[in-house]
Amino acid sequence: MGVSFTFLGSLLVISTNPDLGYEGMVGAIIMGGIFEGIVGLSAKYWRRFLTPVVSACVVIAIGLSLLSVGMDSWGGVSGVEDFGAWYHLFVGTFTLIVCLVSRYLLKGVYKNLNILVGLVLGYLMATVFIVSGIAPMLDFSSVSQTISQVGYFSLPTLVFFTEHKPIFDIGAFFTIAIVFLVSAAETTGATTAVCTGALHRDIKVEELQGSLAVDGFSNSIFGCLPLTSFSQNVGLVTMTGVINRFTICIGALILILASLFPPLGAFFNSIPQSVLGGCTVMMFGSIMYEGIKMLKDCVFDDRTMIIVSLSFCIGVGLTQTTGNFFSAFPQAVGDVFNGNAVAGVFIVSLLLSLFLPKEKNEK
Template structure:
């Protein structure tokens, strides 16, 4: 079997399936661009949601459109920097694995609760993000002390939960985007279906390494089809006005600005920190599962402690960097985990090209606005299979566990409770503080992680499992 992690000095397109080694730019750039397009809209959406609702501390006023546009620019910049750290670590911060970082949806509820409180506002939220990121970074660096509690069955349950939680995201995108007035319109469904068919046909018809560009092909062809429907007046699929608006508000070139040099200096509040700290632990669980899925699905081996430590450290400290630019926390992007495991393209240099494209897009705001005009239905048609592949990798990880009564109880209860909480008709945690409901009611990964971890610690192991664990 070929060693995918061997050091390779030659430049070759075959290196695209190896972790190390250089790939010709003619191959590295389009494969890197595929990673950017797979996560671009989802990377910006949380920033739009939170920053549009945020109030300026001590007032009833909101951030201006120009300020929000600049924050979108900073989100791209921070995601690019975080991805570079994952690929090429500094000290112990980084995993050396093909992981792409992006703004996390996990924090949405808690961040909205902080930033809409006039006593804290946007400034209090930014301060909480900076402190929370440092907290998670330190938790990551100490991973060797608590890694033993993350048993294989816990890791498998978390990875499966990540895949399951993303299925609705893919279908929402296919329907046109969550909350849009024309959700489920014929043109969204048609374009999503057309894009998925293009991806599948490309996968089987293209030869060599090009078959793994099927997602990029689907995105390009789907975008062109959407643009034709828009220009001909058949359906409003692509909004080109955002590009012109961005040029008017920010210009063609703009450097990301540190929040300390704006009028919104961060406020460090201990209450806001505790509100968000528990969510950083949930994000750490998601990153642990995503990193394990990359190691298992792309490299065919178990996750090393150094990789987990570095991955979580980047998750935390890059979130603090993002906060310094006034943005939201970052996490390992599950969309790209699915892309890596599905295509087998694991080359760090190739994914670095994607990170550099993100940074470049942040310096030229119109370029970011162009990427952001990608219709949700096109993205949905491309991502549904990617999300399913994450669940598939989790099932493969579960297959390696000892199948006995204990495993059955852990898996059954963790999914029944963790996913069941997200499907209740009301607020299951109405008797608890709102932060509890924000964490568990809308996040299947959090519930599955907590229940599987507790059961794994409490339920006694039988002798067969103890022997297997030692091996």
């Protein structure tokens, strides 16, 4: 799980309100988290509306939305002066090749370590570049800065025990509630893709309830910035097939240690983006592949064609317009749909699935 950029527009609207500010933003997040958690716990009542074609469209949209993220990392992250420099492209390509070669050369369970092997060797290649003076691939200054600012150990403080007490405003809640529903749609798609890709079965209602409840209530308990499931992990799980709870708990423990020992987190942050890009491009593509596989459970008729076609034409098309398509609406609406293909694809596919008449043999 991690902080989602989908909430950014709504959070800016709330936090820049002089009557609400940061405290109002935190209060809205807490109420929105409770709202999403309740929606998750009631999944058995609305699960039937998420037909296979809707779930498949959402998963494909998640994969599509991540493709540019992987390529952006491969080039060194857009916005930096050396974006697209030859050494970023070289290290990213080297990392990707290592991942592919490892996947086919390693046998048994070890082939599932191909991403880790690529990550380690890519990091070593970047180290060679900086030691030999070829290119500034690594920057450890953040580690020393972190130590000087917060030390080697730091305990987080819950927002309820700080001077920034949450302010609960119903208007702020409605501003962010729709974004939490979009987040719930992404989590539903990600969880469905994990079940179909790694477990080779459809998602159970209990699993859907649990994933959405954790997604929502974690925000209300800790009072942090909005958290949601990271769809990037779906590609890793579907590629490796590793989904046991022990492995997931170890990953969670590493993140907890990184928060308690800030220099460790700063070290992880020193991993070059081009290395991450080389590791993730195939992972993100595999998410889209899992969504395409899910379409095989759909009836390929005129109705399915209309749902899939319009969902992607509208949902993805909105993110590629040059202006604000929803300029006549509140800014929060444009922030949600203009910058998030998953939101548009989910809404359109769900509405079409509900209201388009079915063929007689489908009823």
